[in-house]
Amino acid sequence: MGAEPEDSPVSSSAAADEGDHDELRRALDSAVRRVCPAWLVSARDDLVQVAMMKVIRLRDRRGEGPGEGKASYLWKVAYSTLVDEIRRRRRRPEEALDEAPWRTDPASGDPGPERRAMAAELGEAIRDCLARMVTPRQLAVTLHLQGYTVPEAAALLGWSAKRADNLVYRGLKNLRDCLAGKGLKP
Amino acid sequence: MTGQPDGRDLVTAWENLAESARPTDDCPPPERIWHAVRGDLSPAETRTVIGHTAVCASCAEAWRLARSMEPPAEAAPAAPGRGRQRWAAAAAALLLAAGLSWQLLDRGPGPIERGEPPEIESLVPEGASLPRRAFLLEWSPGPEGARYDLLVTTPALEVGVRWRRLEEPRYRVPAAKLRGLGDGAELLWRVEMVLPDGRHVASPAFRVRVG
Numbered sequence: 303m304g305a306e307p308e309d310s311p312v313s314s315s316a317a318a319d320e321g322d323h324d325e326l327r328r329a330l331d332s333a334v335r336r337v338c339p340a341w342l343v344s345a346r347d348d349l350v351q352v353a354m355m356k357v358i359r360l361r362d363r364r365g366e367g368p369g370e371g372k373a374s375y376l377w378k379v380a381y382s383t384l385v386d387e388i389r390r391r392r393r394r395p396e397e398a399l400d401e402a403p404w405r406t407d408p409a410s411g412d413p414g415p416e417r418r419a420m421a422a423e424l425g426e427a428i429r430d431c432l433a434r435m436v437t438p439r440q441l442a443v444t445l446h447l448q449g450y451t452v453p454e455a456a457a458l459l460g461w462s463a464k465r466a467d468n469l470v471y472r473g474l475k476n477l478r479d480c481l482a483g484k485g486l487k488p
Numbered sequence: 489m490t491g492q493p494d495g496r497d498l499v500t501a502w503e504n505l506a507e508s509a510r511p512t513d514d515c516p517p518p519e520r521i522w523h524a525v526r527g528d529l530s531p532a533e534t535r536t537v538i539g540h541t542a543v544c545a546s547c548a549e550a551w552r553l554a555r556s557m558e559p560p561a562e563a564a565p566a567a568p569g570r571g572r573q574r575w576a577a578a579a580a581a582l583l584l585a586a587g588l589s590w591q592l593l594d595r596g597p598g599p600i601e602r603g604e605p606p607e608i609e610s611l612v613p614e615g616a617s618l619p620r621r622a623f624l625l626e627w628s629p630g631p632e633g634a635r636y637d638l639l640v641t642t643p644a645l646e647v648g649v650r651w652r653r654l655e656e657p658r659y660r661v662p663a664a665k666l667r668g669l670g671d672g673a674e675l676l677w678r679v680e681m682v683l684p685d686g687r688h689v690a691s692p693a694f695r696v697r698v699g
Contacts, residue, residue, distance in 0.1 A: 337553050338690055340639035340680040341650065377557050378522050385518035385550045389511040392546060422508075424501035425545075432542045441535055444542040447502050448551060449686040458524075459538070460531025477498075 323354075329373070330354055333380035345387060353383040424486060431480035439473030446470050499686060500653075503552070505545035515547050516540060518554075525554040556605075556687045606630050608679050608691035611658075615674075617699040620666050625677055626658040627691065633684035640677045642669075653682070666698055673698045 330353045331346075338346050356379050428447075432440050445455040456466035516524075516537055523529050524537040541548040611626040618624065625638065638659050640649035649661055657679075669675075675698065679691040 333557065335692060336690060337556050337688060339688075340637045340678055340690070343639055343676075343678050343693060344641060378519060381522055381554055381557050382518035385521070385553065388550070389515070389546065392510055421497075421501045421504055424497065425505040428498060428502045429505060429543060429545065435542075437535075437539060440542045441538050444538055444548075447499055448541075448548070448555070449499070458527060458531075458534055460534070 326357060326376070327354060329376045330357070330380050333377045334384060337381075338384060339388070342384070342387065342391075349380075349383050349387055352387075353380050356383060424481075427481055427484045427486055428477065430484075431477050434480065435473060435476055438469050439476055442466060442469035443473035443477055446474065496684075502545075502548070503686065506549035509545035509549065511546045512544065514540065515544060518550060521547060521550050522554045525551060552686060552688070556689075605683060605687055605689045606681075608681055608689060610691070610694040612694065612696055615695045615697065617672070617697040619699040620663040623661040623663065623666060623698070624658060625661065625696065627679050629657040630681045630683060630689070635682045637680040637682065638677065639680075640675055642673075642675060669698045671698060 327350060331350045334346055334349050334353065338349065342349070353376075357376065360379075432443060435443065441459055442455060445458065450458070452467045452470060453463055455461075455470065456463045459466060461469075520529070521537060521541075524534045527534070529537070537547075538551075541551050606628070608630070609628040611628060612618070612624075625640070627636075630636075634657075636654040636657060638649065638651045638654060640661065649659075649665060651659060675696050676693045677696060678693045681689040681691075683689065
């Protein structure tokens with residue numbers, strides 16, 4: 303793997319005063335609020351605080367630097383803080399992330415335990431099928447499942463559009479054949 | 489499972505794997521995923537990250553989160569990223585303009601129109617007192633096909649209700665669920681909307697009282 307793109311600390315001169323700290327907090331709060339999953343909402347203020355500390359620490363350590371611009375940098379810090387927290391919680395088996403204390407209400411729209419189990423089975427099967435796929439098709443299908451169009455996937459993967467199109471097509475066929483082999487077919 | 493799963497089933501099932509995913513020591517740092525999503529890495533580096541997300545639901549979720557975070561000043565709808573691969577996106581757009589057919593409509597979720605995601609607003613007045621028998625939480629609807637995750641907590645952030653993938657932008661909390669709360673008790677509620685293209689939009693926290 304090559305070198306990471308350089309982090310770009312917020313301007314130390316700008317961040318030095320209280321007003322800028324408020325601005326910093328608002329920007330980070332906005333970024334975290336935008337994508338914080340519902341199950342992490344209780345930790346949102348803590349996440350903003352941690353992100354602020356990261357920014358200030360990096361600023362102090364590195365001083366001013368060139369880079370992607372303030373907004374982009376702050377959002378990246380907010381993102382990495384959020385992902386770190388998600389990973390931290392998911393590494394701890396004692397924290398049941400999806401357990402609500404109340405039972406499923408059929409009128410609520412919740413799919414219920416049976417359908418959830420079926421979806422879980424399908425999800426595991428997809429992952430298994432992806433793992434068996436040859437790499438180019440695996441990459442193409444992964445981006446397809448992530449909602450990327452062919453031109454977007456081609457640009458990201460460094461392929462021609464025609465190649466990406468072909469690999470998505472063949473990869474999806476592989477996926478469906480693999481799922482059918484696992485009984486996920488009429 | 490009976491019946492051939494359609495494209496949306498595949499996407500939903502794959503995304504839901506994240507709920508039980510456990511990160512590993514092989515997971516790339518979040519910053520690397522962030523830069524991969526934005527096209528800041530080389531294609532070879534990007535492919536390595538994507539290859540990991542294919543088999544790691546935790547990092548696949550991190551990828552989706554990164555993609556849903558477009559800093560306001562730099563939002564660029566329909567572009568996969570920026571930086572060194574912009575030329576490739578432009579080239580792809582030119583190919584499209586030249587009439588290249590993608591024929592993807594029958595392959596699952598299909599091409600996605602990406603634009604500014606909708607805001608979620610509460611349709612319940614802030615701080616309103618709702619009767620236990622009609623404790624209806626309602627919010628502004630998203631586009632057709634959107635699903636909603638709802639979280640209701642006490643001010644101490646004890647989770648009371650968590651519902652996933654609601655199809656309607658409303659949910660009536662059963663009176664029985666409110667039994668342990670006194671009259672006037674305050675609750676916080678929040679909605680996360682999952683758009684048909686997989687993006688997530690989170691609402692701010694709203695306040696409501698038990699009448």
